[in-house]
Amino acid sequence: xxxxxxxxxxxxxxxxxxxxxxxxxxxxxxxxxxxxxxxxxxxxxxxxxxxxxxxxxxxxxxxxxxxxxxxxxxxxxxxxxxxxxxxxxxxxxxxxxxxxxxxxxxxxxxxxxxxxxxxxxxxxxxxxxxxxxxxxxxxxxxxxx
Numbered sequence: 001x002x003x004x005x006x007x008x009x010x011x012x013x014x015x016x017x018x019x020x021x022x023x024x025x026x027x028x029x030x031x032x033x034x035x036x037x038x039x040x041x042x043x044x045x046x047x048x049x050x051x052x053x054x055x056x057x058x059x060x061x062x063x064x065x066x067x068x069x070x071x072x073x074x075x076x077x078x079x080x081x082x083x084x085x086x087x088x089x090x091x092x093x094x095x096x097x098x099x100x101x102x103x104x105x106x107x108x109x110x111x112x113x114x115x116x117x118x119x120x121x122x123x124x125x126x127x128x129x130x131x132x133x134x135x136x137x138x139x140x141x142x143x144x145x
Contacts, residue, residue, distance in 0.1 A: 007037055007038050009038060011024065012028070012041055012042050015028045016046070016049065
């Protein structure tokens with residue numbers, strides 16, 4: 001029983017595009033000269049390429065182009081709306097964060113920065129008894145008034 005013939009149909013396009021090495025190019029030519037199936041495929045590909053080479057660029061069909069153009073024009077405002085909404089949202093978030101941080105600063109107990117760092121040190125060492133009434137318990141004269 002004869003083995004099934006090996007065809008080079010996968011290399012024909014590469015051969016026509018001149019993408020093969022010289023050795024592969026020679027092998028394709030030799031094979032097509034002896035194999036009627038591959039020779040027919042090669043001739044078909046050459047004929048298709050000749051037909052396609054004769055086709056020139058044509059104008060798109062007017063109704064189709066008009067529909068595409070209308071959809072493009074309609075989509076432009078939507079993209080602008082999305083960009084504006086994103087910018088407005090970012091600005092609103094920025095304002096909210098600024099207001100929140102500002103409110104924290106106005107309600108925080110006032111103390112000098114040098115005093116602040118000494119309080120942090122005393123908190124770490126556990127010496128906070130003298131700080132509690134003045135900082136956190138708000139024991140000022142305003143309560144009695």
